[in-house]
Amino acid sequence: MFLFSESRTVTKTATVSLYGNDYEVDQALVGRKVDLVFDPFDLSAINVRYMDRDFGKAVIHKISRHSHPMTIAHSPETIKPTGIDYLSLVDKQHRKYLGSPIGYRELNAEEEK
Known part of the structure; x- marks a missing residue:
């Protein structure tokens, strides 16, 4: 594995900054210039x-x-559309299961007769 190395000076709060990230290090290193060795990915x-x-x-x-x-971001492969509208299929099946709605207004009209 190929590792990168960067030099940074440790702050008085025992932290170092690397590409916008903050890290805590050993308190004994305060004020010293250290090497940070890391995998670029x-x-x-x-x-x-x-x-x-x-x-x-x-x-x-x-x-x-x-x-x-400087690393290349690995983007996931684009997914090709299948042409099948699954949500529409589920909606049709659900509406078929429910049947026609009940007209409560008509029920009340039949009782009044």
Whole structure:
């Protein structure tokens, strides 16, 4: 698997920002420049490195983007229409099941005679 790496400086609140997402890192890294190693297709798992030492995974604080901006978004294949109107078929079957409506006005008129 090919991983990307980006350098970021850890804020005083022990967070780093990467492509609009915020992550919490080890408190010992405050003020230091760290390397964030990640899969470009999954920004939910970020490994933190400082001076070639692994500091574990960054904890997601706020995530708005789930993949690297340069990755190609995989759109689902377009579904070809079948030409069958299923809703219309169900509606016809339902109306057939219900039958004709009862005319309550006519029922009352027959009782008055």
